Amino acid sequence: xxxxxxxxxxxxxxxxxxxxxxxxxxxxxxxxxxxxxxxxxxxxxxxxxxxxxxxxxxxxxxxxxxxxxxxxxxxxxxxxxxxxxxxxxxxxxxxxxxxxxxxxxxxxxxx
Amino acid sequence: xxxxxxxxxxxxxxxxxxxxxxxxxxxxxxxxxxxxxxxxxxxxxxxxxxxxxxxxxxxxxxxxxxxxxxxxxxxxxxxxxxxxxxxxxxxxxxxxxxxxxxxxxxxxxxxxxxx
Numbered sequence: 001x002x003x004x005x006x007x008x009x010x011x012x013x014x015x016x017x018x019x020x021x022x023x024x025x026x027x028x029x030x031x032x033x034x035x036x037x038x039x040x041x042x043x044x045x046x047x048x049x050x051x052x053x054x055x056x057x058x059x060x061x062x063x064x065x066x067x068x069x070x071x072x073x074x075x076x077x078x079x080x081x082x083x084x085x086x087x088x089x090x091x092x093x094x095x096x097x098x099x100x101x102x103x104x105x106x107x108x109x110x111x
Numbered sequence: 112x113x114x115x116x117x118x119x120x121x122x123x124x125x126x127x128x129x130x131x132x133x134x135x136x137x138x139x140x141x142x143x144x145x146x147x148x149x150x151x152x153x154x155x156x157x158x159x160x161x162x163x164x165x166x167x168x169x170x171x172x173x174x175x176x177x178x179x180x181x182x183x184x185x186x187x188x189x190x191x192x193x194x195x196x197x198x199x200x201x202x203x204x205x206x207x208x209x210x211x212x213x214x215x216x217x218x219x220x221x222x223x224x225x226x
Binding site: 036045 | 217
């Protein structure tokens with residue numbers, strides 16, 4: 001079993017739709033969680049951190065469920081520009097080098 | 112503000128050739144990383160340097176060596192390239208121990224093909 005698992009998709013949604021991605025992790029000692037966005041052939045860029053209390057940034061909401069060991073990303077009112085691959089990242093240690101990436105979920109928003 | 116700069120952007124090698132990928136960051140970050148990304152997969156850590164003067168193996172270190180030249184620069188060397196090393200390579204840095212600890216900032220990537 002992979003340490004971080006994501007549904008690869010692809011998710012194909014119309015503009016304006018709401019879409020949610022889940023990510024599960026196996027290490028219960030994991031301490032910090034992130035969503036990164038990666039456009040085709042580009043570098044990953046940090047989208048948002050994920051906190052236990054949940055956090056929102058505009059149309060994006062991230063939530064963490066430690067008991068069930070999963071994190072989620074909700075995108076409301078999808079835009080064409082949201083089309084990308086979304087990577088779930090889990091950090092299991094306070095030391096550097098301990099970030100584990102999921103394989104990513106691909107989202108395509110269509111007109 | 113350049114952030115993380117890596118060179119070259121593209122490289123084609125023949126099996127057995129050697130090359131060095133260069134990476135530099137101007138954000139005064141303590142930690143630097145080299146990842147590889149294969150099609151349809153997430154990033155896998157090759158080597159990292161938690162701070163200047165230290166380097167450690169990641170998940171897939173075989174066939175690679177690294178040098179943390181100074182706080183800004185972290186290079187990745189392939190001594191004898193193999194087709195299995197065909198991949199996209201990303202350098203990254205993070206401000207380990209600071210308020211942005213664990214948040215990774217990436218270079219634009221190197222597309223490497225080994226024939």
